[in-house]
Amino acid sequence: MNDVPFTITADLDLGTRVAPYVRDSGGEVTIVEGEVPDAIESDDMGTNFSVNSSQFLLNVPNGATYLVEGGERITYRRNGASDRDVALFLLGSAWGALCFQRGLVPLHASAVIHKGKVHAFTGQSGAGKSTLAAALAKRGLDFFTDDVLIIDPAQISDGAARCFAGQKDMKLWADALTLTGASKMGAVRDEPGFNKFFATPATSESAGSGNLASLSILKNENARRDRQPVEIEKLSGAVAIKRLRDSIYRMRFGVAIMGRQKLYSALAQLISAVHVQTFDRPLNKHAFPETTAAMRGWICDFGKSND
Amino acid sequence: MTEASDTLDKPGITWLASYPKSGNTWTRILLSNLIAPDDITDDNFAPLHGSISSNRVGLDAVSGLPSSDLTDDEIDLLRPDYYRELARTGDERQFVKVHDAYHGNGAGKPLFPADCSLGAIYLVRHPFDVAVSYASHQGHQDFAKTINHMANPAHIMAGGSKGQLRQKLLTWSEHYLTWHRQDQIPVLTIRYEDMLADTAACLTRMGRFLKLPEADDKQAIARAVEESRFEKLRAKEDEHGFRERPEKTERFFRAGRAGDGWDLLDDELRERLYTAHRDVMEELGYKP
Structure with missing residues (x-):
């Protein structure tokens, strides 16, 4: 039986916090740096997030932005943030949205x-x-x-x-x-x-x-x-x-x-x-x-x- | 007194602003008894819509971010939009308690945006009595320490690991001056001592400032004043407790009177307060 609910493959160092989830390649979820839109169609929107049934967008003040899609992909735009700061918020709010998208x-x-x-x-x-x-x-x-x-x-x-x-x-x-x-x-x-x-x-x-x-x-x-x-x-x-x-x-x-x-x-x-x-x-x-x-x-x- | 916003039918926030221990909670209870008496319970003395400006849980829910991983300065960047969102999504007028001085964030924006504000009621109390009450609230009787806080421009409450967001108080004088120098949000200033002397008159002033329909209903005002009497609140706290009481203090409703500062502070401490806050004390008619 799996010890993690899903696996991930990431192009940045996420530290040891989610080490059991990480695979060198072929993870069920891909985490990559890339273009993130400024807005998405939303069913609910807060001051720093927008969300619909399949997409989630998050903006950290003076930091990275994240797009979580379909429970399978997280794209982040760094905006000058360090790996550690990108990982910090990725493994917080973006991680939560990813779980919901995967039915967890x-x-x-x-x-x-x-x-x-x-x-x-x-x-x-x-x-x-x-x-x-x-x-x-x-x-x-x-x-x-x-x-x-x-x-x-x-x-x-x-x-x-x-x-x-x-x-x-x-x-x-x-x-x-x-x-x-x-x-x-x-x-x-x-x-x-x-x-x-x-x-x-x-x-x-x-x-x-x-x-x-x-x-x-x-x-x-x-x-x-x-x-x-x-x-x-x-x-x-x-x-x-x-x-x-x-x-x-x-x-x-x-x-x-x-x-x-x-x-x-x-x-x-x-x-x-x-x-x-x-x-x-x-x-x-x-x-x-x-x-x-x-x-x-x-x-x-x-x-x-x-x- | 500046006139409150004319568009009181729009969603918006009324700020209940004060330095700590200056009658803010009493004011919330008075307004609750005037506006929403049916919602008052033994567990909730002040069921007004709205919360406190330093509500961390509220900010996290509205921003979608874990504020405990943000610096206090980063959180201040989020706060103006947080309050806008509160005003936008609230069905009714929000009354938000504020102990922050009126100040801006790192982006140069005021924490409390005028565009979502209906007005502010500013409660102020003689600093001699504030020093005594604030020390008790912090669970000690080291009045010199509290008086140092009141003269310290860097004085803050909460923030960091605490359950509430950081609030910059500045000095006692600066707290008053920042709220009164700004001209974006209409302010009604009420002295605690005047509330003690004629509670009904002060509540009527608040009601008129806020254009409340109950403002000139003398019966409703009298009933709210009666239900908010110190002895009643103290008895309720003794029987049911009070959720806003800090763990380290014996009771929230401690004395509810003016003059403790003269009884409990020695000449030197009173002189220090007067020297530090003379101008504002004189403006408010507070004698040393």
Whole structure:
């Protein structure tokens, strides 16, 4: 069984983040430098993207532009950007659009793998997904993916949801490196004061795919409302779907490319196969060891009482 | 006071601009109680349409870009179009809370474009009281540190790894001056102290400035004022919590009064504030 949902052949160095996807030639997706139009016909358009069911166009301010077509080709116009900067946004928003074009659903999630089961953490930017995954890796659970977790709706059945790692390196801010003990690699950007780095977690699993067991939606409300500060609450049915909708990576791209009904149908399939819950905890660094231990304990006990 | 835009039936943004801890949240609650009382819940005290200018999730959704991989200066390049898009796609008037000073981005464009703006209500509070309240909001009582922030032209909130986008505040004086020197967006200035002294009169002024149909409905104004009384808000926070409360502070609705600056700041600290902000304080009638 394939360990990646698709393969790529690229004319630039994409770094080690998606190394398992890369083939020297003959990849299912071709990534090349070339001409990119200024505009495409669009079903939805934001300030920096346009999208229809088969094409996606992205403009990075003062940076590269990307055209993603038919789930088979990404053309980029460099506009002076370095390989690293071209790869950074290619493996972010453009990658998300590519997944949708291929019928896959990318979730905005980081994950660890334990006893063959993937446990993912989702939440909006700044919610602490990567930091939690890195900290759990330091505490003996294997890191699985950062930022993007890919679901193949065609591979959800019999209570099991196969998932794929979107990114095999982490991106962590300097304070999160200190907090988690992950090893610092190169800078994500060269701009002064941009203290975000590629990082290697303490323990990592080389597998690029696994069965998704749980999805924890990260919250930080209880500590600000004088409620029980660390709380795990199981979600199901319509509530779970509604909360997971916000976990889809670049939802607007997905709606334009796959259609709302297909996306919701995929989410409904997903919650039938995966344990969905919220994980509410304080974000202050003094509480971090305790909250990380709480999640570690929950994962280690998973299957004994939670499923 | 400058007249707000005459074309209030078009989609657009009303900016609720202030230095932090100057009555911005209270104003949102007052306006919510005036315009949208039925939408108020125990979990949401201020259900106005619109968010905060530093909403990272909103910018990511509208731009399609991961702002956490962009520099703060690159994000500023996106912000004018982000707000235009908010105004264009919003069904109703948007009220957007702003703690940024009024300034431009690297392309020389104002962050807050006049072409999508209906007007701005600028809330201002005596800097002695701001210093005390802002320190509490940051979870400490090191007033000297806060007073340094208020005199620092490079002072920012959030940005980088934080959940909200960077906001350049400039100094307390510059914050006021930048919003009042610009002539692109009509501004109504309301002093926090005047809101405390006559809340109904201030809310009526806001309503008239914004050409709200409720502006001269005395009953609606009185009800909104009653529902937004400090004691009521504090009791609600005690019972249900308040989602905008920073994790490191005990409560958001702390004192809700004027004069703490004189009780809690010593002579030297007050003198430092007065020396740094004398001109603007005098313009606003704030005594040292």
